[in-house]
Amino acid sequence: MGKIRLDKYLADMGLGTRTEVKRDIKKGRISVNGEIVKSPEYKIDIQTDVVLADGKEIAYEELVYYMLNKPQGVVSATEDRRDKTVLDLISEKKRKDLFPVGRLDKDTEGLLLITNDGELAHNLLSPKKHVDKKYFVRLRDALSEEDKKHLEEGVDIGEDKLTLPSHVFVLNEKRDEAEIVIREGKFHQIKRMFHAVGNEVVFLKRLSMGSLTLDEALLTGEYRLLTPQEIERLKENA
Numbered sequence: 657m658g659k660i661r662l663d664k665y666l667a668d669m670g671l672g673t674r675t676e677v678k679r680d681i682k683k684g685r686i687s688v689n690g691e692i693v694k695s696p697e698y699k700i701d702i703q704t705d706v707v708l709a710d711g712k713e714i715a716y717e718e719l720v721y722y723m724l725n726k727p728q729g730v731v732s733a734t735e736d737r738r739d740k741t742v743l744d745l746i747s748e749k750k751r752k753d754l755f756p757v758g759r760l761d762k763d764t765e766g767l768l769l770i771t772n773d774g775e776l777a778h779n780l781l782s783p784k785k786h787v788d789k790k791y792f793v794r795l796r797d798a799l800s801e802e803d804k805k806h807l808e809e810g811v812d813i814g815e816d817k818l819t820l821p822s823h824v825f826v827l828n829e830k831r832d833e834a835e836i837v838i839r840e841g842k843f844h845q846i847k848r849m850f851h852a853v854g855n856e857v858v859f860l861k862r863l864s865m866g867s868l869t870l871d872e873a874l875l876t877g878e879y880r881l882l883t884p885q886e887i888e889r890l891k892e893n894a
Contacts, residue, residue, distance in 0.1 A: 663696035665707060667788045669714050670750045679855065683749040685710050693770075720754065721882040721890075722746055722770040725864075725874040732768065742768055746879055757781065758841055758865075766862035767790070767870040770879070779894035780866060786820070786839040787866045787894060791846055794859035798831040799824070803853040807836070813848035822849075835863070 660668075661867075666677040666686070678688060678696045686693055687708045688700065700707060702716040724742055726732070731739045734755050743749070757769040757777045771777065780787050804856050806828065810818035821835040838845060847857045863870050867889040874880065 659699040659701050661696065662688070662693060662698040662707070662755075665700045665702070665716060666709065666714065668753075669716060670752055671714065676873050679779060680709065691783060717750060718885050719773045720749075720751055720771060721773065721887055722749075722754075722877040722879050723769055723868065723871060723874070723882055723886075724768045725870060726757075726760050726765055726768045727876040728765055730877075731762050732756045742770060744746075745877060746770060760862060761844065761847075761860070764860045764862065765876060766860075767860070767865055767868065769862050769865065769868060776891060776894060780890070781841060783840065785894060788837050788839055788864070789841065789862065790835060790837045790864040792827075792859075792861045792863055793834050793836060793846060793850070793857050795832045795834070795850065796856040796858050797854075799826060799834060799853075799855065800831075803855065804834075806853050807849055811849055811852040813842070813845065813852055815842065819845070819849055866890055 662681060663674050663677050666672070666680070668676050671677050673679070681696050682694055684692050688698065689706050697803050704716065707714045711722055724745060726742055729740070730745065733741045734743055735741060739762070743754055746754065751772055753772040754770055755772070755777070758781050760766065760768055760866060769780070781787055804824045807824050808822055810821055812818055820839050822839070823836045827833040827835060836846065846860055850857050868886060871880065
């Protein structure tokens, strides 16, 4: 990325708006490599320069990746006037340009990637890429073998075409719990698919997206940074 202005550097890292950080810079609260800098236009080398605000180091993070175990009742949006958003759950976020990759319904739980990497998000969500997404579903009624076959072959959910072939794995004897892997991401798709075979989803949780699998150690509402290996595999597979 090379060099960027000091005020942008500080604003990107969540220290305030550009106006607010300019005020802090001019007050002499910012130092670069041990020297007070009072010019907002001062160019920072994000690789080598050490920036302190009130004596505390402000490291620059260009691209960040969080895995969130989304709880019910929270919306997959960057902001919402009525409801709590998934970004509100990331308490230690520094960057202001984070967003959720795709949407989980308000009442759906599970894996959600939150990042500011637009290229990766586009690749994961592009209909042309057909990235696998695995969900756990609990159903109102037992899933018959015939309905399972219909779901796997493709069903009519009111779009121009049938859904793409999926994989369904029944998990219990009552046949009311299953895992389903789909390769698209249409609006309310899982619920609409089961509705198309006369059933109803009563609980839905996303387990994986591409190579990224929900960390079982994360309780509902918890999050963590992705490991370098997870980021690398995601980029390779997307």
